[in-house]
Structures are given as structure tokens and as C-alpha cells.
Amino acid sequence: MSFFILFFLLHLHNFFQLSFSQTLPPNTTGxxxxxxxxxxxxxxxxxxxxxxxxxxxxxxxxxxxxxxxxxxxxxxxxxxxxxxxxxxxxxxxxxxxxxxxxxxxxxxxxxxxxxxxxxxxxxxxxxxxxxxxxxxxxxxxxxxxxxxxxxxxxxxxxxxxxxxxxxxxxxxxxxxxxxxxxxxxxxxxxxxxxxxxxxxxxxxxxxxxxxxxxxxxxxxxxSRLPELAQPPPTSVLSGSKSDRKGEVIGLGIGVGVCGVLLILMGGFWAYRETLWKQRVGKNKGDVERKETKVGVSVMMADVSECLDKYKVYRIEELNEATHGFDERCVIQGSVFKGCIDGKLYAIKRMKWNAFEELKILQKVNHGNLVMLEGFCIDSDDANCYLVYEYLENGSLYTRLHDNETEKLSWKARLRIAVDIANGLQYIHEHTIPRVVHKDIKTSNILLDSQMRAKIANFGLAKSGCNAITMHIVGTQGYIAPEYLSDGIVSTKMDVFSFGVVLLELISGREAVDEEGKALWVEAYAKFSGDEESQKHMLKGFIDDAILNESCLVDNVMKVMSIAVACLHKDPSKRPSMVDIVYALCKSDDLFTDISEDGFSPRQVFAR
Structure with missing residues (x-):
């Protein structure tokens, strides 16, 4: 018993000695x-x-x-x-x-x-x-x-x-x-x-x-990720009564000593926190309340030009619609399903103001973009809420990767690809200045009751392009190389992400696998060679759900060629969305040529 207590105290001493001696990571700068x-x-x-x-x-x-x-x-x-x-x-x-x-x-x-x-x-x-x-x-x-x-x-x-x-x-x-x-x-x-x-x-x-x-x-x-074990349930220790009694006594003494040390440590940290708060200022609560009020005023001023275009909801309406933003109403992330006046909506809760997203959404209006119905600003917590149309069939990600019973047909996938391309063509070519979405991915593509696709979530979108930023945002597996390495913002980064979405539609696989490997890296390496080898590899790449359909492998190969063109490492050699829409709409009789010069949708060859 004495040995157990001595060992426990020694281990505890080493623990606290390390804790107090290392208040900051030794490598502080990276x-x-x-x-x-x-x-x-x-x-x-x-x-x-x-x-x-x-x-x-x-x-x-x-x-x-x-x-x-x-x-x-x-x-x-x-x-x-x-x-x-x-x-x-x-x-x-x-x-x-x-x-x-x-x-x-x-x-x-x-x-x-x-x-x-x-x-x-x-x-x-x-x-x-x-x-x-x-x-x-x-x-x-x-x-x-x-x-x-x-x-x-x-x-x-x-x-x-x-x-x-x-x-x-x-x-x-x-x-x-x-x-x-x-x-x-x-x-x-x-x-x-x-x-x-x-x-x-x-x-x-x-x-x-x-x-x-x-x-x-x-x-x-x-070499590979280990399998993480779930936390074990609490269990009763087995063993003889005498062993258990000794363990309980030793544990009791150890817990007592640990409690004393924790009290001392708590006092130390409380004292430290008090000093820190004194340095920062004694009126932190007043400052926070003032900042919240100022923030709400700024937000209202920012969105004032949108007041006549969108309905302004009261927070009470949204609370009632979502049952107090109950977790059971979550669609994805911070987006909730709510019912207002008998109609379903998707309600997006944001941590701060929605001015940038509203500024972009108020100048776009297209059938392949999710429609914004209204918004709300909560004066109590300075949160913003955007109220969107609700699309019955959820996200493309869910239909492709989480639905084993109802697989999309090849024609449905091709139509979805055309819908996405049309939406991107609109924001790239018919808005002034041009809009770059910056986060095209299958979870941001929503499907209506007719399985038609609409682009959602303009939270990261930027009005204007050909800029350089150090503020890199986006989703792993969809980010264009030039944006990741140099921060270059252009419409061609959306083209790259669209190419990844095409790969998901063709293969039924996710943009990043369980080992963290990007789908586009594999596809670009496999399908940049000669035509015959590409066809051979395509049969092992196509989703099994569509492999046995009546669609010809040649037709799928044409769409794969478009996808690979979108993934060209040189953004200037990627096709525009105008060319992509043209190619997809003519996919039955169009042959696309992939070369170092990029993608030329007007090169048509008979087969």
C-alpha cells in the first residue's frame, strides 16, 4: 500500500511540475x-x-x-x-x-x-x-x-x-x-x-x-490512419474483496491528495486570471454590450438597401418555425428547416452580418441558383438569419454518397451537371462585376422535387475576380491549386471545383477518400494519356450504379474529358463555363480533345 501511495504521489508531482513549468508551447512561432x-x-x-x-x-x-x-x-x-x-x-x-x-x-x-x-x-x-x-x-x-x-x-x-x-x-x-x-x-x-x-x-x-x-x-x-476506439463505458472493477478494499483505500488517499493539489492549482489560476482581467479592463461586460449594440446598428445600415427587396422576418417567427432552432431541424451545419405560414424554408444562422452575401444575392436571379426569400437580424445576440427556399431532395452530396437505395441515373447526373454549369455561367458572365462562388461542391448543390440542381451557399462568394488574397477559404478536395498556393481568385477556380463535381457524378466517389487522397489527383493522372488507355481505365472508374445502364462508355468518356479539362493545372487553359455548357448540351455527338492547349469544345469528330 505504501508503495502504491508513493508511486501515485511521485507521478502526480511530475505531472504538476510539468504543468506549471510549461505555460506556453516551446515552439511558439510555427x-x-x-x-x-x-x-x-x-x-x-x-x-x-x-x-x-x-x-x-x-x-x-x-x-x-x-x-x-x-x-x-x-x-x-x-x-x-x-x-x-x-x-x-x-x-x-x-x-x-x-x-x-x-x-x-x-x-x-x-x-x-x-x-x-x-x-x-x-x-x-x-x-x-x-x-x-x-x-x-x-x-x-x-x-x-x-x-x-x-x-x-x-x-x-x-x-x-x-x-x-x-x-x-x-x-x-x-x-x-x-x-x-x-x-x-x-x-x-x-x-x-x-x-x-x-x-x-x-x-x-x-x-x-x-x-x-x-x-x-x-x-x-x-502509413495509414489508425482506427480510433470509442470511449469505453464505465465498468465495475473485478477482483477479490480484499484487493478491491486496498484499491479503494489507496484511491481514496490519492484522490484526497489530488484534491488538495487541484485546490492549490485552482487558486493559482484564479489569481492569474484576476490579474489578467485587471490588465484588460474592469468594464468588459459594458464594452461587450456596447459592441453588440453598435454591431446591430452597423448591420442594419449595411442591409438597408435590401429592405425593399426581401421580407424582413422577426426572430420570434424563426424561433417558432424551427422549434427554437432545435437540433432535430438541422439540415446541415447551421442551416435549419422551418415552417412559416405552412410553407417550408431553409433558415441559415450566421455568426455575424450577412451584408456581403446579401449584396451578391440581391443582384442575381436565376433558376439554377437557390432563391433568397428574406432575412432577420436578432438584436439580442447580433446574429443574422437568411431565409431561403426549401428544396425537397436535399444536397447532391447526400444523393450520391449517403443514399444506397435510390441511385441517380446517368441521364439525371448529366442533367444536374448542365444545371450547375448554367448557374455558374450566369454568375460568371451575366453579373457586373463577375461573381466567383469560391465553394462549389456537392454539398452546396441542392435538388428540387424534379431533381433539378441549384447552387446554394454564397457565404464565401466574391464580387470581382483576378484578385490575390492571403485569406484562403474553401473545402478540401475542391480547392484550385493556384488559389491554394498563391491566393489567386478568378472564375477559373470555380471551373476547377466544377470539374471535381463532374468526377463525383461519374464515379460516385467522394472528392476526398478516407485516407485523405483527392479524387482529382487520381483522375488527372489516369485520364491525361492516350485515348485507348483512358477508355480501359474508365470502366474501373465509373460508378457501378450507371455502368450497366444503356448509356455508352463513349458518352461518359466525353464528360470525363470535360472534367479533366476543368482540372488543368494552368487556369488559363481551363475552359470557360460558356464552353462547358455548350459541350455538355452536345454531349451525345461531341468529342472533346484534351491537350496541352486545353479544351476546345468546337472540335467535333465522327466516331
Whole structure:
């Protein structure tokens, strides 16, 4: 018994000694990368634990990291997208890791996660409380040099760099496909981490060194993602009564000592927080209330020009329509289904003002774009709500990937492709200035009762193109290479994303698989060769649901040729949406030629 207590106290002492001595991650500015040794970008994962009352559902975590719920659920071995998460639930978060130039000489490796500042947020609080030290406030300051950390504005967009690394060429040759980002905890050892991920101690040391300290980001080399176990249920310990009695006594003593230490630690942190609050100011609550009132006034002023075009709903109407925004009414993310005056609507809740989205939506009107019916601004919490038409058949993503019983026919898929292309052609060619959607993907394509497609979610859209931005947003697997690496915004980035959607329609596969590999990379490599080899490979690429239909493989090959043209690495050689619409509408007798010069839809050859 005395040995047990001594061992417990020694372990507890080491734990708290590490905790107090390491108040900040030793590597505070990020991790360097070298273009000559690694790829400029790669798909990887971060290990993340769901902690706190606001992180016990998949929707909030997917919103935090700007990825869809299925993209987290699949690698994390979750069977439900809506069930509550267990406290401390382990998850794999997919990341698009890039090597970024942060000043004239320094390149840092990280995934760009966009976050909107809320009341009470600081770089430190968001980095530690929300992202759980997967980044640091110092690195946030480096990546956002124009922002003043002590003067942040509610609703301001900030890039939080999530630490990550891409495997080197040598590591890839040695079957290291991922370097998983993991935050080293005070109770961790290198060996225990190796056991969790099915890696080895030597391989972890080779990548990270052997002087790893608490809160360091450790990059764990693995060939494939391990299967995460669900949290075990609480069970009764087995054993003899005498053994159980000794364990209970020892545990009681240990818990008592632990309680005393926790009280001391709590007092220390309370004292520290008090000092911090005094430095920030004693009137934080008054400031927040003032900011909220000012924010509502600014929002109303911003959307005043839209008041005569759209219906302005009261928040009480929307609460009643969605049963208080009940989770059972969630369509996807922060979009809820609601019934107003006997008619169904899709109600999108936004954290801050909707001016940019409203500004774009009020100048577009097309049958292949989801129609905005009205909006609401809640003066109590300064949230915005956009009320859209409700489309009965949900998203294209659901129909392709989550519906095993009713598979889309080839003709239905081709018609959907034409609908999407028509919608994109409209916003690219018939709006002044041109509109770039920036987030074309199957989950943003909705289907009405007749299975006709409409483009939704203009939250990331930009009016005007051929610009360069450091604010990279979008969805893994759909982002154009030039936008990811250089921040170039143009209509051709929508063309690239449309090409990925075409691949999903043809193959029935998702844009990114369970291992994080992008569908477009495989397709571009396979279908850029000679015609006969392409036809042979196409039969293994086509969705089984349409392979046995009466449609000819030649007809599918023509659409595949359009998709590959859309994926050309040089954006200037991608077709315009005008050419794509023309080609798709003539798909029965059109042969498209893929070459280094790009796509020429007017080259017609008899077969």
C-alpha cells in the first residue's frame, strides 16, 4: 500500500511540475518547411479531443475547422453525424497543409483555418480553449501581421494556422503517407504516443527529436490512419474483496491528495486570471454590450438597401418555425428547416452580418441558383438569419454518397451537371462585376422535387475576380491549386471545383477518400494519356450504379474529358463555363480533345 501511495504521489508531482513549468508551447512561432524537400501542399490530419460544453457535437467542430461532418466522422470511426460526442472524444480532423511564405525569407508549414472573432475572444483564448494548442497566439500574430491583438473587432476574420507537416520525398518512399499533428500532453511519453497511432518510438524521434515537452506539436509518421476506439463505458472493477478494499483505500488517499493539489492549482489560476482581467479592463461586460449594440446598428445600415427587396422576418417567427432552432431541424451545419405560414424554408444562422452575401444575392436571379426569400437580424445576440427556399431532395452530396437505395441515373447526373454549369455561367458572365462562388461542391448543390440542381451557399462568394488574397477559404478536395498556393481568385477556380463535381457524378466517389487522397489527383493522372488507355481505365472508374445502364462508355468518356479539362493545372487553359455548357448540351455527338492547349469544345469528330 505504501508503495502504491508513493508511486501515485511521485507521478502526480511530475505531472504538476510539468504543468506549471510549461505555460506556453516551446515552439511558439510555427514549424519551418522547405520547398525542395516537401510538397507545397498535402492532405493530412490533426488529432483533436472534443472538450468543453460547446464541442460535444460534430456540427460545432466541423464549423470550427471549416470541414463537413462526414469528413471528420469517417476517419474518426463515428457511425452517426448527429449523436452527441462523449467528453474527451478523440477525432481526426482533415487538414490541407501548405508551405507558406510569411516574410521575405521564412516559410512555415500550417493549415489555414478561418475563424470569426466573437465577444471576449483573444488570439490566446481561441488558440488554447478552442483549438487546444494546435496553434499558438504568437503564430497567429505572425500570420495576421495587419491585425492588432489588443484591438480585435467582433466579426473580424482571422487566420489561425494549425500546425502540420507534409512528408518528405524520403518519407513517402518509406511508406510514410501522413504526419499526424498531435499535441503532447503532460502525461504523455513518446512510447505511449507510438502505441496510440501504431507508429514506433524511433520514427517519432526521427521526425521530432527526443526533447519533446508538454504542449509541443508532435508529428506522428504513419502509413495509414489508425482506427480510433470509442470511449469505453464505465465498468465495475473485478477482483477479490480484499484487493478491491486496498484499491479503494489507496484511491481514496490519492484522490484526497489530488484534491488538495487541484485546490492549490485552482487558486493559482484564479489569481492569474484576476490579474489578467485587471490588465484588460474592469468594464468588459459594458464594452461587450456596447459592441453588440453598435454591431446591430452597423448591420442594419449595411442591409438597408435590401429592405425593399426581401421580407424582413422577426426572430420570434424563426424561433417558432424551427422549434427554437432545435437540433432535430438541422439540415446541415447551421442551416435549419422551418415552417412559416405552412410553407417550408431553409433558415441559415450566421455568426455575424450577412451584408456581403446579401449584396451578391440581391443582384442575381436565376433558376439554377437557390432563391433568397428574406432575412432577420436578432438584436439580442447580433446574429443574422437568411431565409431561403426549401428544396425537397436535399444536397447532391447526400444523393450520391449517403443514399444506397435510390441511385441517380446517368441521364439525371448529366442533367444536374448542365444545371450547375448554367448557374455558374450566369454568375460568371451575366453579373457586373463577375461573381466567383469560391465553394462549389456537392454539398452546396441542392435538388428540387424534379431533381433539378441549384447552387446554394454564397457565404464565401466574391464580387470581382483576378484578385490575390492571403485569406484562403474553401473545402478540401475542391480547392484550385493556384488559389491554394498563391491566393489567386478568378472564375477559373470555380471551373476547377466544377470539374471535381463532374468526377463525383461519374464515379460516385467522394472528392476526398478516407485516407485523405483527392479524387482529382487520381483522375488527372489516369485520364491525361492516350485515348485507348483512358477508355480501359474508365470502366474501373465509373460508378457501378450507371455502368450497366444503356448509356455508352463513349458518352461518359466525353464528360470525363470535360472534367479533366476543368482540372488543368494552368487556369488559363481551363475552359470557360460558356464552353462547358455548350459541350455538355452536345454531349451525345461531341468529342472533346484534351491537350496541352486545353479544351476546345468546337472540335467535333465522327466516331
Amino acid at each position: 514549424y519551418a518547411c522547405d520547398f525542395n524537400q516537401t510538397a507545397t501542399s498535402c492532405q493530412t490530419y490533426a488529432f483533436f479531443r472534443a472538450m468543453g460544453p460547446n464541442q460535444l457535437d460534430l456540427a460545432s467542430i466541423s464549423d470550427l475547422f471549416s470541414v463537413s461532418r462526414p469528413m471528420i466522422a469517417k476517419p474518426s470511426n463515428l457511425t452517426s453525424l448527429t449523436s452527441p460526442l462523449s467528453p474527451n472524444q478523440s477525432l481526426f480532423i482533415p487538414l490541407t497543409c501548405t508551405c507558406n511564405l510569411v516574410n521575405t525569407t521564412t516559410y512555415l508549414s500550417y493549415a489555414k483555418i478561418n475563424y470569426t472573432i466573437k465577444a471576449g475572444d483573444t488570439f490566446y483564448i481561441v488558440s488554447t480553449n478552442l483549438f487546444h494548442n494546435l496553434t499558438t497566439y504568437q503564430s497567429v500574430e505572425i500570420v495576421n501581421p495587419t491585425l492588432v491583438p489588443i484591438n480585435l473587432t467582433i466579426g473580424q476574420d482571422v487566420i489561425f494556422p494549425i500546425f502540420c507537416k507534409c512528408p518528405t520525398k524520403t518519407q513517402l518512399q518509406n511508406n510514410v503517407n501522413y504526419l499526424i499533428s498531435y499535441v503532447f500532453q503532460p502525461f504523455d511519453t513518446i512510447s505511449s504516443i507510438a502505441l496510440i497511432f501504431g507508429s514506433s518510438r524511433n520514427s517519432i524521434v526521427e521526425v521530432n527529436g527526443d526533447h519533446i515537452k508538454p504542449w509541443d506539436t508532435v508529428f506522428v509518421p504513419v
